[in-house]
Amino acid sequence: MFKKILIANRGEIACRVAATAKRLGVKTVAVYSDADAQARHVQACDEAVRIGGPAPRDSYLQWQRILEAAQATGAQAVHPGYGFLSENEEFAQACAEAGLVFIGPPPSAIQAMGLKAESKRLMGQAGVPLVPGYHGVDQDPALLRREAQRIGYPVLIKASAGGGGKGMRAVQSDDEFDAALASCKREAINSFGDDAVLIERYVQRPRHIEIQVFGDSHGDCVYLFERDCSVQRRHQKVLEEAPAPGMTAERRAEMGAAAVAAAKAVGYQGAGTVEFIAEQDGRFYFMEMNTRLQVEHPVTEAITGLDLVEWQLRVAAGEPLPLKQHELRMTGHAIEARICAENPEAGFLPATGRLAVARWPSHASFRTAEVRIDSGVGEGDEISPFYDSMIAKLIVWGETREQALARLDAALRDTHIVGLQTNVAFLRRCAATASFTLADLDTALIEREKAALFGQPGLPxxxxxxxxxxxxxxxxxxxxxxxxxxxxxxxxxxxxxxxxxxxxxxxxxxxxxxxxxxxxxxxxxxxxxxxxxxxxxxxxxxxxxxxxxxxxxxxxxxxxxxxxxxxxxxxxxxxxVDVIAHAGEGGAETGRLTAPMPGKLVAFLAQAGESVAKGQPLAVMEAMKMEHTITAPRDGVVAELLFAVGDQVGDGAELLRMA
CATH class of the missing domain: 3.30.700.30 (Glycoprotein, Type 4 Pilin)
Known part of the structure; x- marks a missing residue:
């Protein structure tokens, strides 16, 4: 086993890795940006090294600085967490060349699965079922549009190098295609440095089911059962559970075998997730492979009783997998809810600010338990615009799905966060919908249940x-x-x-x-x-x-x-309201359009002098890794644009004026 590892990440995953390493007697080194100097993951590690400014491109994406920090502190290995450099084959290769163990798959496996089009080709050769689509290298927009027409609408445009729902759009008709393609390419180049896309048939009422796989350096590979991640907003997961409701033993074995075949096709080692789109009748198709640990891995831990981070460390150290396939067992049911700083009523617009209050259920544990909290922040901490909006993961386990649902509702009821907007109330409503309660699952559940999810009153x-x-x-x-x-x-x-x-x-x-x-x-x-x-x-x-x-x-x-x-x-x-303190205050100004959060101005969709209608898209901003469209609050004429495309703007900054 390693004596010291560097954690090339932040937030709850860095805290989680540090906790497991400490239990195994392994020293840890944290890296941090200026925004994270006092962060929980820095406090959780034995040493910490500053690597740059608050923006990821100035710190957590600067892999040369991370390697320097690892070598300066005597670390033997690097754990990439998830996000940032976790699926960057160049970084994995650089670790190897620097004499450091990359706690993840070999660079060749990351490269093979990193490009969706190439991974589809490999999976086809391995006999893994594929969705009909276009995965070619020719990116001519006219060709892509013809391919969409050939496949038949609706289609899904996906960034070839992407993940996490970025650079992905569902297109319902031909007249929507060009705008959706441009948006996907723009988001893909900003997020991944590569604007290549692929086109696939958009499966109707699909379920998102993924298989957790693990491979070692001795040629063995196993699957640790499945997770259902169908409940999504903007192609990002909201609720995840294991096992998948309605999964038969035969279908589980079939999907598990396909996932292992996919992993073995690229010589996979370490933790990985093979993601499938499944029809309601049970047919399934390979979607992509995430060559890292997933955010939702705790639900697998909850039903197996295993520590997947410990498995990562042992496999990376050259040990064989701790268990064989026939030795793996699952018990009970687990559900994870992602608690995020966002406003569901405003299209899940990210929120920033200070966690003035952050209180978790009194019976929750920061370790595996019936109610578990994984978080990298706490009361008094700031949620900044530089990183993902997730505050914490709430994981519950029960002997049955019904018991897990009851524990989830109680735990969400007892989760109290004040200081910024969150999705806690939305999560509670989501878990209580008829569709989720009865396990009538597909990726459009939120849209289908929107009457029960949005515009609902709070406490009377x-x-x-x-x-x-x-x-x-x-x-x-x-x-x-x-x-x-x-x-x-x-x-x-x-x-x-x-x-x-x-x-x-x-x-x-x-x-x-x-x-x-x-x-x-x-x-x-x-x-x-x-x-x-x-x-x-x-x-x-x-x-x-x-x-x-x-x-x-x-x-x-x-x-x-x-x-x-x-x-x-x-x-x-x-x-x-203190009536005396607010005496004499006037009304708000009109004719101004302001930024709803800090971020980068990506595009103006109207020019000065142009007449616009209420609800018409006027500007696009990028914040917390996602694009957000800002619309006109009323009919009028654009009088003046106050920023240039590419500018960083603050929360509440006036973007344009309307006459």
Whole structure:
């Protein structure tokens, strides 16, 4: 086994590798950018080396600096994690030439599977089923369009060198093809430095099923069963589970054999994932191979009881696979939810900011358990625009899928994040949809269930208002005077007292009245309706509310003027308005189009003097590895463009003016 390894990555995967290495008695070296100087993965390792500025191209993609750091610290091997350089054959080759072990497959395997068109050819030769399509080297747009017509719409355009949903578009008709192709190529060149694409038939109602494989340097290769990753948004996974619902033993063996054949065709070593598109009737086709550990690997660990990072280290050190195929077993069911800083209601627009509150379920573990959290950030940390928007992975295990679903709902209910927008509430709704609950799965599940997923109310207004009142009274009680004449709770010697709260929820203003009656009882008036109210507080943030005949338990967190409320029915973000502090503030400016997040301006889709309609695309920005289209807020005329294509712009920067 190695004495010291360098982890050429950041975030939760770097923390995970460091934890496994420590358990095995292996020292670790972290590398970090200026944005990550105080990051969790830096603290988790024995040593740390700065490698550059916050942008990946200035740090985590600078493999020469990473090699220098490895050699300077005496590391024997490099673990690439996932993302960044994990599937870069040039980096893997450079490690070998520098006398370092690359903890992953040989460069030849990365190269063979890195280009989708070439990998399709190899898989065809190996007898692995393929989707009908065009995988040629000729990239003439007219030819690509003819190939799409030959295959028949709908088709899928995919970046040949890509992954993670970048450079991928589904095209429904011929008149959409040119714009989709241009967007794919632009995103592919920005993400991978290669704008080549391939065209494939778009399988109707497909499931995304992948097989975890492992190969060693002794010629052995096994599959560690499958994961269903069908629930996706923008071609990126949202929920993953293992085993795949409805998978028969015969189909599992067939897909496993195909995955092993794919791995052996390229002389694969280490952890890898062979991804398949599966029809509803069970037929499956090779899609691609990820030549690295996958983000969703914990669900495989949960059902097998194995540590896949430990397997990586042992195989890279020259040891044989710890188990043979016939020795592998799976137990129970596991589901992973990716918790991201994003706004699902705005097309999953990434969010940035400080994690003012980050509280996980009290029974969660940062190791394999019934409820597990994998995260590289914590309370007080910043989510920057430079990296992926994922905050954490929440993994649950149960003896049955039904038990795992119940644990997932409870764990998401008890996950409280304040300070920026997240997808936690969306994940909870997604897992509760009829389609997911009944395992009616395909990659269009989110679109099919959009009525249940989007535009849904959070915590009812009366409950949210009662929680804010409880929080305020509890906070005041901590510093309350025993002198009744100095109390702030509306105490009166005779008669009832009334107190007014000015609250804003989802942009709407509400006046809430709290009445304290002579006998000490309370009542709450919201939107013209009055309820009896009783309160009980544990500490400062946990409250039991009796609102009319309902018993509610909520948690509250106050950040500035905002109070975040979390309850069994959902959550709410309430602004407790200080009327005096905001006196005299005017309305917002009009005629301005601003950046919704920090990023790079990729394109303007309208010119100065051009008339545009509400909802018309006006600009394209790139942030957190994805392109985002910004549309016109109203009808008007573009008066002035305020940036040039390629400029980096800040959150809220004015991009153009409309007349």
């Amino acid at each position: 207004l009366a409950e949210a208002a009662a929680a804010v009142v409880a929080h305020t009274l509890a906070a005041e009680a901590l510093t309350e005077s025993t002198d009744p004449w100095s109390r702030r709770d509306g105490w009166r010697l005779f008669g009832a007292a009334q107190r007014r709260f000015e609250l804003e929820v989802d942009g709407e203003h509400h006046q809430v009245l709290l009445a304290r009656h002579h006998q000490g009882s309370l009542s709450l008036t919201v939107q013209g309706r009055t309820w009896p109210l009783a309160l009980s507080t544990e500490g400062r943030d946990t409250h039991e509310l009796f609102l009319d005949d309902r018993r509610l338990r909520v948690r509250t967190y106050k950040v500035g003027e905002q109070v975040a409320v979390f309850g069994a029915e959902g959550s709410a973000l309430v602004t407790e």
